[in-house]
Amino acid sequence: MPAIRASHASPRSVRMVSAVLLATAGLSAVDAPPAQAADGQGAVVVAPKQQSWVFRDAGGREVTLRGFNVSGSTKLYENGLLPFRTTADAARSAQAMRDLTGANAVRFLISWEGVQPAPDRIDHAYLDRAIAQIRAFTDRGFRVLLDYHQDLYSSHLFNSGSWYTGDGAPRWVVQAGGYPKESCGICLLWGQNMQNNAAVRKAAYDFWRNRVLTTSAGPVGVQDAYLAQAKATMTYMKQRLPQSAFDGIVGLDPFNEPFDGGLDGGTGLDWEKNHLMPFYQRVRAAMDEAGWNAKPAFVEPLVFWNTGFFEQGGMASVGPLGTRMVFNSHYYDGARMTVDPSPASDGTYAAAMNEIRQRAAALGTAPLVSEFGNKLSGSGSDRTPWMIRAMYQGMDSGVAGRTWWNGPAAGGSVLSSMQWHWDVYSGRHRELMNGNPGKVQTEGDGWNDEDHSVVAADDAGNVTLRLDARVLDRLYPSAVNGDTLAFAFEDLARSGYGGAGRQQAWLTVPSSMPTLAALVKDRQYAVLAWRGSATAAPTELHLPRSFAPAGTTVVSDLGTVNGVPASGAVRAVHETGSTSAYRLQLTAPAAPGAVHVALVVNTTAGTPVTAGQLAAARTELTAWTNRQFPSN
Structure with missing residues (x-):
């Protein structure tokens, strides 16, 4: 040296x-040695x-x-x-x-x-x-x-x-x-x-x-x-x-x-x-x-x-x-x-x-x-x-x-x-x-x-x-096509180790939205609101293992499903490099400035969800989105 x-x-x-x-x-x-193939997520x-x-x-x-x-x-x-x-x-x-x-x-x-x-x-x-x-x-x-x-x-x-x-x-x-x-x-x-x-x-x-x-x-x-x-x-x-x-x-x-x-x-x-x-x-x-x-x-x-x-x-x-x-x-x-x-x-x-x-x-x-x-x-x-x-x-x-x-x-x-x-x-x-x-x-x-x-x-x-x-x-938004406007997740994690301790919901729905409140009561759920872009790339959220696709409900302006399919505007696909972990993909039409919202609920257990409940929940969610994020 x-x-x-x-x-x-x-x-x-x-x-x-x-x-x-x-x-x-x-x-x-x-x-530089020759490049090799790898399935990374990119820069x-x-x-x-x-x-x-x-x-x-x-x-x-x-x-x-x-x-x-x-x-x-x-x-x-x-x-x-x-x-x-x-x-x-x-x-x-x-x-x-x-x-x-x-x-x-x-x-x-x-x-x-x-x-x-x-x-x-x-x-x-x-x-x-x-x-x-x-x-x-x-x-x-x-x-x-x-x-x-x-x-x-x-x-x-x-x-x-x-x-x-x-x-x-x-x-x-x-x-x-x-x-x-x-x-x-x-x-x-x-x-x-x-x-x-x-x-x-x-x-x-x-x-x-x-x-x-x-x-x-x-x-x-x-x-x-x-x-x-x-x-x-x-x-x-x-x-x-x-x-x-x-x-x-x-x-x-x-x-x-x-x-x-x-x-x-x-x-x-x-x-x-x-x-x-x-x-x-x-x-x-x-x-x-x-x-x-x-x-x-x-x-x-x-x-x-x-x-x-x-x-x-x-x-x-x-x-x-x-x-x-x-x-x-x-x-x-x-x-x-x-x-x-x-x-x-x-x-x-x-x-x-x-x-x-x-x-x-x-x-x-x-x-x-x-x-x-x-x-x-x-x-x-x-x-x-x-x-x-x-x-x-x-x-x-x-x-x-x-x-x-x-x-x-x-x-x-x-x-x-x-x-x-x-x-x-x-x-x-x-x-x-x-x-x-x-x-x-x-x-x-x-x-x-x-x-x-x-x-x-x-x-x-x-x-x-x-x-x-x-x-x-x-559950977290790993990639949002546009700008995230708001996100929150109710994990219902207990206060102790190994499932022990007290359970208390922190993300509480106001009584002014009774159908939404009933749908998420005692359940894990997340809400994502975002403003779309000029492309049609999917917005992606990681789904925890407790959110099995068949037991996950999504209420969104892009579609409402009780059990997430493997194709469509609202779909579940495997996380890269895993055969057991999933991510939720939400594909909106290319429309810069359009506001989108998705409520994602773990409905594996509890009272079965009805079509009428989902329709009412979507109405409440849409009204809430319009109040909180008015379009330009």
Whole structure:
């Protein structure tokens, strides 16, 4: 690696480092293998929608990305710093996710340490394993967000007896940094290391200021090295992935949960403007040079911006992001994770999700919630089912269910999201914490005593859901031909685990629509209203497994069916890559500006639905639609 002696690298120096790292991977700019066939869902772009921005596919349909992070196992050495130990495990996991939840997207974690184990070397064998695992998802129709993951900067900052550990930066970076002995003091949560651990803070401080490190390959700016290996990774993936699979890569999340390491007397907004945004601009340039110019950078704000305590940042000082960057937020309920014992309920997270919507709109781009969730064991985990339910509700619509029918348009766009997380090795790890054979982590996520995985696998490898399927397998609009005007879903998920606990409907129909209220009483149902486009492409919604086509009723201006057929304007087809999961397709005539509506009800059980009831329900639904969404 050539010497980089300035604290701020020139574009030329980054190109020189990139060229060396690309050469170590055996690549040139024109060294592309033959393309192979894959059944992916295609590229998405950030595009306008009324007063906001959304994702759209090649046909102009408004796309909602829904899925999970795969996975926290990337933090573990037992997994080779990848989500899965084998490609077969990745395929098994992808198939289960598709079949059990109808997810259409994943945030796929990789590690800087895995990519660049030495300052002058890219581990292309690691990248080949990652590519094979990514293919397990793209081949089944998933879109993939590539995530460079880090927590507390690096595991190599921690000693063998530490209470905590990290992940991200390679050993050679930490060794060259010469950081103080780490100690968080009396920290109740691992995240407190970002504020209390001098070693963690100093390492982060150096990264954002591109400190020049003396390494075995000569002097190198630490941020320069990071950008060079990221560019090498993206170049390699573009050349090795078949075109259809590469189209399924929605973009790059360049740095998980950025934290400052020191504000130098300024504010979080100052730090984002002076340090974080210049880094993202450099990432954007690296993406363009690597051939990822059509894909957005999914950029995260300062991690503290919406924690509920000591909030800082939020990117309000950086100016418009534009369509080549996405506002990429996480959401965890810091209060209920620590001091607030109250349960979540209808509308609990509407304001929090609306804040994400509004911040993205102010930045001139689309939003994504790339992490959210809560623990599945330990103190307070009894509240998790309805916390997750309420988070999904807030992402579906920023209006509480009890008032949704009276003002659905106020709910905003449906938020795309990936839940943390999906780990098929949950509870079956064997990770030596900080390399210590006396501290073998086996339970939960195998990392910092966390237990967030929504799945586990048995001895035979069969994957099962740990949360109520009604929380995780959700009806959502995966592709809307035109503009979504409003969406809401009543999942009827119980407050406990395994179908236990209380059941309560949150999305309640007003008494002014008695037939609709009777039709959906004690049943799962969803409502989608949208404004059509000039094409006749279908609008698509994932149907949960509880909505068997034969037991699903649809009331719509496009047709009313009691039992969804396999053909026609209202039809059910298999999800890509699955023989058990279905999606509902609604095809409207090409008529830009026309308002459409669909009520989708799980009528598998309960009193049989009559033709007269459906006719009356359609009359009420039509009148409601005309009131709420009058035509131009």
